[in-house]
Amino acid sequence: DVLVVGSANADLVVGVERRPAAGETVLGSDLVVHPGGKGANQSVAAARLGARTALLARVGDDTHGRLLLDSQRRSGVDTTGVLVGGAPTGVALITVDPSGDNSIVVSPGANGRLTPQDVRAARGLLHGSRVVSAQLEIPLESVVEVVRNLPDGTRFVLNPSPPRPLPAELLAACDPLVVNEHEARVIVGGELDDSPEEWAAALLALGPRSVVVTLGAQGALVATGDGTVRIPSVRVAAVDTTGAGDAFTAALAWRLGAGASLADAAAYAVRVGAAAVTRVGAQESYPTEEELASLAGS
Numbered sequence: 001d002v003l004v005v006g007s008a009n010a011d012l013v014v015g016v017e018r019r020p021a022a023g024e025t026v027l028g029s030d031l032v033v034h035p036g037g038k039g040a041n042q043s044v045a046a047a048r049l050g051a052r053t054a055l056l057a058r059v060g061d062d063t064h065g066r067l068l069l070d071s072q073r074r075s076g077v078d079t080t081g082v083l084v085g086g087a088p089t090g091v092a093l094i095t096v097d098p099s100g101d102n103s104i105v106v107s108p109g110a111n112g113r114l115t116p117q118d119v120r121a122a123r124g125l126l127h128g129s130r131v132v133s134a135q136l137e138i139p140l141e142s143v144v145e146v147v148r149n150l151p152d153g154t155r156f157v158l159n160p161s162p163p164r165p166l167p168a169e170l171l172a173a174c175d176p177l178v179v180n181e182h183e184a185r186v187i188v189g190g191e192l193d194d195s196p197e198e199w200a201a202a203l204l205a206l207g208p209r210s211v212v213v214t215l216g217a218q219g220a221l222v223a224t225g226d227g228t229v230r231i232p233s234v235r236v237a238a239v240d241t242t243g244a245g246d247a248f249t250a251a252l253a254w255r256l257g258a259g260a261s262l263a264d265a266a267a268y269a270v271r272v273g274a275a276a277v278t279r280v281g282a283q284e285s286y287p288t289e290e291e292l293a294s295l296a297g298s
């Protein structure tokens with residue numbers, strides 16, 4: 001029911017006493033490798049919640065690619081759309097210092113080779129989906145190709161991350177466009193005041209059918225031509241917010257594909273996002289349906 005089109009990365013994490021300056025070498029902790037990338041995170045999040053989910057992505061023919069395929073399959077994601085080869089698997093090289101500040105270098109690798117032609121070749125997956133969810137860690141022209149090949153009646157959800165100005169054709173297909181504050185500011189491209197209602201109005205003026213703004217511990221806001229509604233958050237002890245936005249968007253997309261209203265889907269997604277921040281990591285932190293049901297405050 002849910003097709004995620006997007007990135008798959010291996011996150012390579014090393015703890016350091018302090019991050020190295022130019023020309024300097026520092027010693028770090030043992031390497032930890034996590035499956036990540038916004039696309040791979042979203043498909044795992046949806047599948048763990050019980051959605052029938054497929055991923056259209058590209059990984060390298062290497063150890064990291066196999067790690068990503070494994071984590072998708074273990075979560076129950078259909079990986080027939082995961083293409084292999086053409087470049088090394090995308091990686092994020094992450095150093096974290098004791099205060100939790102990190103420095104990150106991303107090598108997109110195979111993600112950058114997911115072409116419009118690959119998207120056209122996956123039309124079968126597109127036609128089998130009620131909702132398609134995409135982000136921007138793959139070439140923009142490939143995301144545009146997704147909306148050009150979207151079957152009638154299939155809903156399109158976009159989290160424009162990393163953010164950049166978007167073509168009108170892509171914006172017009174978004175229902176909704178899902179952004180956090182930073183993404184909202186980049187996409188609107190001008191000065192914004194401090195009111196999320198104003199950001200949503202400025203985004204709606206760019207042409208998407210609907211907008212969802214995520215507000216961290218404040219929950220979210222949904223906006224359509226009929227007005228805006230605040231969705232309060234669930235109060236939790238936040239441990240690690242990594243990947244919370246991906247879990248939120250995946251949950252939202254799934255509920256929308258199942259026919260929920262935008263406000264109801266966002267209320268569900270806020271609970272999933274809250275559950276994801278109560279545990280360390282991205283994919284490792286995503287709740288199953290049962291775990292979500294036992295979340296305090298829900």
Ligand code: ADP
Pocket residue numbers: 180214215216217218219220233234235236238241243244245246248269270271272273274277
């Ligand atoms: P991003 O990770 O993309 O910056 P947000 O920080 O807005 O996105 O988080 C996405 C969603 O995760 C929020 O809408 C909310 O549902 C949930 N969330 C994030 N941080 C918290 C928190 N501290 N407490 C409860 N929910 C949170």
